[in-house]
Amino acid sequence: MRRRELLLATINLLIVWQLLAWLLRIAVLPGPLAVAQVFGRELLRGLGWHFLVSAWRVIASIVIATALAVPAGLVLGQSQRLNRLFAPLIYILYPIPKIVFLPIILLFLGIGDTSKVFIIFLILFFPILVVVRDQASALRPELIYSVRSLGAGRRALFRFVYLPATVPAALTALRVSIGTAVAVLFFAESFATTSGLGYYIIVESWGRLAYEEMYVGVIAMSALGLLLYFVVDRLERRLAPWMFARDR
Amino acid sequence: MIRFSQVTFAYPNQAPLFQDFDWQVEAGEAWAVIGPSGCGKSTLLYLVAGLRQPNAGQILVDGRPVPRPRASTGLVLQDFGLLPWATVWENVALVMRIGQFYRRKHTPPDAPRPYPRPDIAPAQVDRWLARLGIADQRDKYPGQISGGQRQRVAIARSLLQQPNLLLMDEPFSSLDALTREDLQRLTLELRQETGVTTVIVTHNIEEAVYLGRRILLLGRAPNTVARVVENPGAGALDFRRQLAYQEKCTELRTLLAEESGEPKK
Numbered sequence: 077m078r079r080r081e082l083l084l085a086t087i088n089l090l091i092v093w094q095l096l097a098w099l100l101r102i103a104v105l106p107g108p109l110a111v112a113q114v115f116g117r118e119l120l121r122g123l124g125w126h127f128l129v130s131a132w133r134v135i136a137s138i139v140i141a142t143a144l145a146v147p148a149g150l151v152l153g154q155s156q157r158l159n160r161l162f163a164p165l166i167y168i169l170y171p172i173p174k175i176v177f178l179p180i181i182l183l184f185l186g187i188g189d190t191s192k193v194f195i196i197f198l199i200l201f202f203p204i205l206v207v208v209r210d211q212a213s214a215l216r217p218e219l220i221y222s223v224r225s226l227g228a229g230r231r232a233l234f235r236f237v238y239l240p241a242t243v244p245a246a247l248t249a250l251r252v253s254i255g256t257a258v259a260v261l262f263f264a265e266s267f268a269t270t271s272g273l274g275y276y277i278i279v280e281s282w283g284r285l286a287y288e289e290m291y292v293g294v295i296a297m298s299a300l301g302l303l304l305y306f307v308v309d310r311l312e313r314r315l316a317p318w319m320f321a322r323d324r
Numbered sequence: 325m326i327r328f329s330q331v332t333f334a335y336p337n338q339a340p341l342f343q344d345f346d347w348q349v350e351a352g353e354a355w356a357v358i359g360p361s362g363c364g365k366s367t368l369l370y371l372v373a374g375l376r377q378p379n380a381g382q383i384l385v386d387g388r389p390v391p392r393p394r395a396s397t398g399l400v401l402q403d404f405g406l407l408p409w410a411t412v413w414e415n416v417a418l419v420m421r422i423g424q425f426y427r428r429k430h431t432p433p434d435a436p437r438p439y440p441r442p443d444i445a446p447a448q449v450d451r452w453l454a455r456l457g458i459a460d461q462r463d464k465y466p467g468q469i470s471g472g473q474r475q476r477v478a479i480a481r482s483l484l485q486q487p488n489l490l491l492m493d494e495p496f497s498s499l500d501a502l503t504r505e506d507l508q509r510l511t512l513e514l515r516q517e518t519g520v521t522t523v524i525v526t527h528n529i530e531e532a533v534y535l536g537r538r539i540l541l542l543g544r545a546p547n548t549v550a551r552v553v554e555n556p557g558a559g560a561l562d563f564r565r566q567l568a569y570q571e572k573c574t575e576l577r578t579l580l581a582e583e584s585g586e587p588k589k
Contacts, residue, residue, distance in 0.1 A: 221375050222405035222478075225393040226419045226485070227426075227441070235425055236418065240409040318409045318465040 153212020356536025
């Protein structure tokens with residue numbers, strides 16, 4: 077996607093929003109200009125802090141989930157025996173909507189950062205694990221043979237074959253899951269906490285009928301999701317350039 | 325160079341492909357292995373390469389058993405042998421990069437693994453790229469080049485190992501006729517330049533006759549005796565145009581037909 081196209085799409089959205097605001101003339105739909113003014117004011121008054129808190133929670137979850145799911149997927153993907161052992165467990169756990177565990181997690185881990193990081197970690201962990209495992213086990217035996225014939229033992233196979241083979245899949249899983257991660261973060265932050273964008277939107281704005289602030293919060297949360305999406309997209313291009321190489 | 329004595333091999337829960345099989349390859353020879361699919365051609369190669377172990381009997385390569393791939397055996401497969409995420413240069417340099425990887429990890433010098441190969445330098449990578457005519461493709465990924473170029477990469481990668489034994493499993497089977505003849509000719513040239521012992525597995529009669537001075541005929545499993553067809557004319561670049569070539573092809577075709585039990589006209 078080109079930068080100019082993205083900019084154009086953003087402007088289009090803003091125009092539609094402004095037109096709707098002018099048309100409806102109601103307090104619950106302030107226009108983008110009014111919201112932008114409040115945004116600037118709120119940024120210094122604590123919105124920035126809430127943004128950082130939310131970003132920290134979701135990024136910490138992503139890092140932990142990736143750091144645990146990728147090695148686990150790699151190990152399961154190249155050991156049929158281990159995979160046979162764990163596959164039924166993963167099969168059962170994967171489709172469970174992890175969000176329903178939130179009350180239980182709150183009871184165990186309290187209302188601090190840990191419970192939020194943990195629930196997002198749970199949500200991200202399984203798709204990454206499954207995708208990495210399947211990618212690793214689907215590698216052609218010919219590829220393994222020829223790399224082994226060049227002197228690769230187990231560690232070199234991991235470094236030169238399994239790891240690079242699974243990077244794009246892991247990043248795709250991450251990219252697809254980021255929307256869910258931010259959504260869950262919003263839900264988890266909307267109660268039992270005093271910081272984060274979810275708290276800002278629900279408790280500080282919505283609860284006080286401060287509509288412009290509410291929109292500010294929504295935009296900040298969207299920006300967080302978008303930012304993470306961009307970062308993963310860039311990482312994909314950086315770490316998996318062969319996926320984007322075309323005949324010149 | 326290669327010595328099979330009383331080798332028996334079967335995949336788990338399957339009938340044996342080889343039973344008390346004896347076979348011998350001398351250094352510098354050019355062999356072709358031909359037979360119907362499922363006869364164990366590829367398995368034979370994997371056994372020599374140290375990727376599979378016999379159930380019984382002994383396989384010696386260069387006088388030693390091969391419990392794992394050896395440093396000076398090159399292996400070229402039909403397809404899927406290149407790393408899709410590595411450029412042409414990185415693929416060819418793989419043996420060197422694996423060596424560097426293990427050097428950094430401080431493998432003890434007395435480790436059984438014959439690698440790393442500190443003797444291989446980046447300049448040699450460039451030399452082989454140039455010799456195989458793929459120097460201008462060095463920064464492309466395997467997905468961006470043609471099938472023939474991919475096999476050139478695979479051959480360059482094997483030759484970088486400075487092998488004294490080169491094993492090829494249907495290396496040119498998925499290529500179009502012209503590219504295939506091109507690469508067969510190149511294989512002969514490289515053999516003459518390096519003197520490497522070659523074993524090439526193929527299901528193609530013409531390829532076996534063009535590249536194999538000795539041709540091993542495998543039949544339906546289990547294989548118990550090595551049936552060898554001598555083909556002293558092979559090795560000449562223009563062998564294809566000689567009468568002996570045609571005769572040898574016919575002979576081989578008859579033998580293969582007998583082998584499969586359904587004579588063809």
